Structures are given as structure tokens and as C-alpha cells.
Amino acid sequence: MSFKPPATGTTQRDIAQALALSRSTVAFALNPKHQHKLPPGTVRLVREKAEELNYHPRREAQILREGRSHSIGVVFRTPIYHAQHEGASLLAQEALARGYQPTAIDLQWFNRDVDAARRHLLDSSPDGAILNNLRDEEAKAWEQFLRQRNIPLVSIGEVIEGESDSTIIGADRTRAFRELTRHHLDCGSRNVALILPHRMESGVRLLPPRPLLLQRLAGFREAIEAAGGTVEADKEVSRIFQLAPPQKRTNKQAIRGTVLYLCLDDNEAGNVFKVGYDYVMKAHRSGELPESLICSNDDIAGGAITAAIELEIPIPGRLKISGADDASFSAYCGVPITTVRPPTRQMVQMAIDELMARMEQRHAAPAPCQIVMPYELVVRRSTCHPAANRGKKAAPVSA
Secondary structure (H helix, E strand, O other): OOOOOOOOOOOHHHHHHHHOOOHHHHHHHHOOOOHHHOOHHHHHHHHHHHHHOOOOOOHHHHHHHHOOOOEEEEEEOOOOOHHHHHHHHHHHHHHHHOOOEEEEEEHHHHOOOHHHHHHHHHHOOOOEEEEEOOOHHHHHHHHHHHHHOOOOEEEEOOOOOOOOOOEEEEEOHHHHHHHHHHHHHHOOOOEEEEEEEEEOEOOEOOOOOOHHHHHHHHHHHHHHHHOOOEEEOOHHHHHHHOOEOOOOOOOOOOOEEEEEEEEEOHHHOOOOHHHHHHHHHHHHHHOOOOOEEEEOOHHHHHHHHHHHHHOOOOOOOOOEEEOOOOOOOHHHOOOOOEEEEOOHHHHHHHHHHHHHHHHHOOOOOOOOEEEEEOOEEEOOOOOOOHHHHOOOOOOEOOO
16 A cells, blocks of 8 residues: 555655654655765665655754754845846845745835734744845844844845944945946046936825935046036935036036936836936937936836937937946847946855854854945947947956
8 A cells, every 4th residue: 555645744754654764764864964874775765755755844843953944034125127136036046055945025015014024034934134125224124123033134235324233245336336427428428417216105206315326426426526527407306416406508518417316107116117218208309318328227228228229319429328237138238238237146145155154153243244345347339339349358346
């Protein structure tokens, strides 16, 4: 009579019964740390039977036995940019490669019910957690919540100002956008615009900018002002960013930087391409198209390039366009996009390394640690002709 696993799921005791082996032999065979104690044939026999019976180790038993769940909580908000999706995927792959099951906590899934999101995370009994590109205030709240429960954590993305006992891994966006702006100026542009996207919330047209946007603006502003130019914006945006209002140009050779704070419609929040597309269409109709357009990310830049192609605006002859984050599609657009590439894979690997170290020192008091890594400038045809860049190697943005 063939063995049938119980409806509640196969256990190690069931496998032992099916093979007429002891429970301890099965436990050793299924535990990589103890497999060497058994003959290879026995290990193979047990593993084959476990697979045949669809055996899966019970997390509760694993936690009781080892004191660990071998899971990592990953807390994030649904990314709307391609590069963020790619980064989240790399994070999951790296966790799995280290033998940890990632438990995804997407704050969008819980419809702003933070308590439900936290309960879901605790249900998985994570050994540690990674906060991935959360907003500043969200990251602070989650850091406090995890610290109170003695769950080690590492943050990727925004630097949390003030006291923090977690490792924070970010990239130097200020230096990246300073070098990107310099690149546009070196290409001969004197009228340069920077697009900063903004998600509309609760009917409020303009909310205070996030630190990530301020870092981009700081780099842009430093490069423009270092070249002797001025940075300006319309009345409402200049008030928010403390910039000069637009002035009448008397010298066409003077360098001018314009900051555009463009809202994302709630209904179009997942379609960031539309921001760049709509801006180029509108600026072309009004005759206010700049010589260079620096976009906060490659998605916006891709939309701007699509609009320029439809309007038959020469790129980069009439309009130079760049993005940021080097999303996978940016090298394969109708016009390949000049961008700045973050060290995403290295940041993810470092985050996992740091988290594992903190999990080993759970009861210690690790010193706060802030790691800022450089971007790399990647020049493509959206800002220069192919011949102009032939034989040149992209230089790191950070010293």
C-alpha cells in the first residue's frame, strides 16, 4: 500500500515512515549543515522522497529549531520608474542567492493601512528587513518600529536625517546632476531646463519637494552658477525652491537654468513617460523649448524623446535630452539616452552584506553608518553625435 501524505502537509516524520528511516536521519538529510554525516545515497534518497511528497519545511518548526526563519522583509512602495523595478528585482534575487526568502511589503498594497503592513511583516518572523527607497518620513517611522522589535535593518535610498542606528546606503545624486549639467554646458547649451516630477496628492497642486529632488536641484544649480549662469523658475515654483523668478534675457549667450516642477496626475502616476512627452509638446507649441532638457529619470527622458521625434525636432542638434538611473531601455530608444548610472547591483549586494552582519550582531549596538556611492556618466546620442563620443570612456561622476 503506497504512502499518502496527510491533508495538513508532509512532515519529516511522514518521510521517515515512508522510507522506514529514523526521524533524525531524515532531519540530517534535509539540513545542509548535517548532510555530511550521512552516506550520499541516503541523502539523495531522502531528498527525492521529500520532493515526491511535496515536502516544505514549516517555518514555525524551523524558527523553534534554529531560532531563525531565513526570511528577510523588504519594505517598499510600488515603484513607478523602470530603474526602481529593476532594483527591487535585483534585491530579491540577491536575498534568494544568500539562502533567504524575501517577504515583500508593498505599502501600496495595504491602502495606507500601516498597521496591516506591519502585521504582515511580523507574521513572517523576519530575521531582518531592508527599507527600499521609502520616503524620508516613512523610513523614519519604519526604522523606529523595527528597532523597537529588535529586528535588524538596512535602508537603501534616502538618507534619514537625525539619529539612526541602521546602515543607510545611497548614491551621490548631487554630484551626479552637477556632472550631468556640466556635460550639457560642454555640449554648447546655454538654455538648460531641469524637470523635477511631483506626485499630486489630496488635490494639492504643489507639495514640498522630497530630499531626492532637492539633491538633483542642488547639483544642477551648482553647475549653472559655477558657469556664471542663473537658475530660475516660475513664481510658484521659485517660492518653493527659493529661486529667482524668470527674467527677461538681454544676452542670448548668458547661461540660464530653468527648474520645472511638473505634477504627476493621479490617473497617470504609473505613466511617467507622459510627463516628458507632454512637456516637449507644450514647450514646442509655445516656442519655449530649451536647448537642453535634463530629466530626473530615464522614463521622463524617453517620453520627451518620443515627442521630439514626432515633432521632427533634431536630437541632439536642436534639443539635447538626458535622463538618470540608466534603466534597461535607455540604450535602445529611438535615440539612445545619455544618463547617469547608479551602482545598483553593488548597493544591493552591500545592503544584504550589511544586513547579514547586523543579524549576526542582533544584540549588539552597531554604530550608525552612512554609505554614499558614486554614479557613472554614460554619454549616448541624445546629447552628442556618435562621432563626438567615439573612443571616449565614460568617467565616474564621483572622485
